[in-house]
Amino acid sequence: MSWLSYTKALNRALADALAEDPSVCLFGEDIGAGLAGPTLGLQKRFGTSRVVDTPLSEQGFTGVAVGAALAGLRPVIEFQIPALLFLVFEQLVNQAHKFSLMTGGQASVPLTCLVPGSGSRDGWAGQHSDHPYGLFAHMGVKTVVPATPTDAYGLLRSAIADPDPVVVFAPAAALGVREDVTGPLPAIPLGQARIHRPGTDVTVVAVGHLVHEALAVARELTEQGISVEVLDPRTLYPFDWDSLGASLEKTGRLVVIDDSNRSCGIGAEILATAAEQYRLTAPPRRITRPDGAVLPFARELDRALQPSGDQLRHAVHAVLKH
Amino acid sequence: MSLRTPADRYRMIRLIRGFEELALELVASGDIVGGTHPYIGQEAVAVGVCSALRPEDRLTSTHRGHGHVLAKGADPARLLAELTGREGGLNRGRGGSMHAADLSLGILGANGIVGAGAPIAVGAAWAAQLAGEPRVVVSFFGDGALNQGVLLESFNLAAMWQVPVVFVCENNGYATTLPAAVAVAGSALGRAEAFGIPAVAVDGMDTEAVREAALAAVDRARSGGGPEFLECSTYRFEGHHTMERRIKLDYRPAEEIASWRERDPLARAAALVGDTTAIDAEVAEQLYQAREFALASPAPDPAGACDHLYASGLRPRAGAVA
Structure with a gap:
């Protein structure tokens, strides 16, 4: 090891x-x-x-x-x-x-x-x-x-x-x-998502480093009786729509957390596809940087524009209200 | 087709000229959509340079690429079928005039972006050098490319790494409508010389002069002598694009066009051959056959519009969901 x-x-x-x-x-x-x-x-x-x-x-x-x-x-x-x-x-x-x-x-x-x-x-x-x-x-x-x-x-x-x-x-x-x-590491095929944590109430699609933020929030919400499924697409193109579909069939609720700009972002595509193809219980949410964001230098300003665990927590509660 | 003798070279010039005239006809008849960038007048450059190449050598071409593609040995019937957007075309009708390619002949493609072929040529030459293969790569471009940064970056990389590439600038005096005289500071030769690349000025209307310069450059590159730059002064007898047959522009003085026409490379090549009757008849027959093939070749099935989008065979999602 x-x-x-x-x-x-x-x-x-x-x-x-x-x-x-x-x-x-x-x-x-x-x-x-x-x-x-x-x-x-x-x-x-x-x-x-x-x-x-x-x-x-x-x-x-x-x-x-x-x-x-x-x-x-x-x-x-x-x-x-x-x-x-x-x-x-x-x-x-x-x-x-x-x-x-x-x-x-x-x-x-x-x-x-x-x-x-x-x-x-x-x-x-x-x-x-x-x-x-x-x-x-x-x-x-x-x-x-x-x-x-x-x-x-x-x-x-x-x-x-x-x-x-x-x-x-x-x-x-x-x-x-x-x-x-441990041992040799395997190649991982492109286009296959990974369910980091199974859940039944809400599907959280998290991109890149935000997978770890999403897992932390999911663990915390368990204590409140909320079961979050954390799906990491890993490959954004081609996207593993089948895995997303299977997750949404189970949960009917979707939150995407994506550290890129909002308009025309990958989060928008995930929401659009979910809305087009699946019966969602609640309007889906996405947490992103603002439209067309340019990150300012000062740490407080830089952080202010990036998706956070707090925003994710609020979004999960919001989709659960329906 | 061998280009070893003056008669071979005359035949190829005759073929390119006839092919381009046929393309003009097919643009006018609507069989070629989108038009073409005629090579008429510049044939001595493609034929002179390609006569110095071996079958295993490679080239990158430009938006005005039919001459290069034919001179490197592509089948005129399949090139014409490409221009008419047919399944029997070199690229199965997926590329058209500006992207005609035949990888089996080392033709890495005409290219729709000015200067874009230069770094690709340097990369192919670098790969040949790494593999220890005695291949040379020719990069054709026009005077317009002299002001593209990527061309100058390519000069630097080629010179630093001493790769077997020959840069051939076809200076026809105009970047679309902009005269080189008001676009190019310093000189074409000076750009290459600044990177320590030997640079030679050539009469680009004289096939034999181009061939002689190309033979020296190609031999030197093949034997490990590094890159060379040829500036071939030439002229296009037609407009930048066939649309100029409909929109009459006056950016070139009539006397200028007439004076260059007097230096027609076809006539100069014919003078070295004497009686060209037999060759002319053979080329006319070849072009007749090309036309028959191109117009008889089936149009591609719309169901195959995304064929080859990925070499892996990945199929994209459709643009509309049933």
Whole structure:
């Protein structure tokens, strides 16, 4: 048994993928030094030709990774901060994602993007604190947000093995999570939700680090006789609608807690689908950042815009009033 | 199709010219929807460069890509079927003129975003270098791409990593309607030279001059000498896009068009061959067959509109629920 941190799980997934498949290679800024954590020690072990420190040219090296993928490799890019994805939206969405369809199935682009530190970290302010997974899910790019170290390991392995582009968001607020693990860790298929805690009264869909907040609230509400089912979608695109449906058939009540902007967010999609397809006992609720939020610097302001356990507790009570 | 002899090269120029004229007809008749970006006038560049390539070499192309795709060996009948949106097209009618690709021939696609092919070419070249394969990748782009940041990032990465890529700038004097004279500060050659990339100015209306420069650049790249840049001065005899046949614009002086037409690469290539009657007849027959094939090929079944969206076979949810 060992004590596995989230960052170490990502590191182990990258190391195992590099060791098992010679077509896997890594690109990114400061990955030789291992500044962000997941690539620590990998350049020493696998060499500078497979673990490539890139200049600060996100569009350039993302396009390079697309070309390398078209030539048969399985590149992984580490982006230190989520905002870099805005720079490379063209390369990821307009090029990598569209190649398969546009070429009539001739080309596949097995490219993985890893963002180890998405969402807010105290003090990183407006341009380093977004959680833009909804943008990629909206465009149909496979999008993964693991909440735990074992999920981080297993989903990153599946992302790298997948023939399509996948973006893996590792929430900054989950990087401190640790887990006891034994033996080799399994790959976890994309598109499968995880029921972290079964319940019968309310389904709480929690994304990323908020799974842990939701579990804390669920434990607390048990004392009040309320049974909360905590569903972690793990993959936001493709979303595991069957698991959501099975949970809602049981509970008939839905609260989504999602640390991204409200309008057109993944929470909106989950609510819309639930309303369209299931008979809900109560109007569903979602807890998100405000519409179009820009996180301010001061800690009090930053926290004020992020979903909280208190808001979740109130929302659960609200859907139970019906 | 081999491009080794002047007669081979004349035949290919004749084919591209005839293909583009046929495409103009089919745009006018409504068989090609969305129009095309005619390559007429620029044929010497595609043919001269591709005559220096081997079958295993690769290229990235542009929105004005038919010449590159044909010169690298694509079947004109299947390219035309792609333009007419048919199942028998290179991309099964999923890409159209701006995304025509044949991965089996190393054609990584025409591209709808100016400059987007450059980093993809560098990535494919990087992959070949990593694998120790003696493949060269050519990146075609126009003068408009000279002002795209990603092109300059690609120059830097290619030069730092000394990958086997040849950058071919087809300077036809205009980025859509904007003259290069008022868009490009410094010079095209200067941009490449700033990154330590050898840069050569070539008469892009002279197939043999382009071929000679391309042979030197390709040989050097293949033997580990790193990237090279060719600026081919050329001219498009038609508008930027076929829509200019309907909207008459006057951004180019009539005398300018006339003076470039006097340097027609077709006539110059023919002069090296002598009697072209037999070749012309063969090409006319080939184009007749291409037209027959393209118009007889079935339109895709609407039920397959999401085929190939994912290489993994994932099917997206439909846009309407029954």
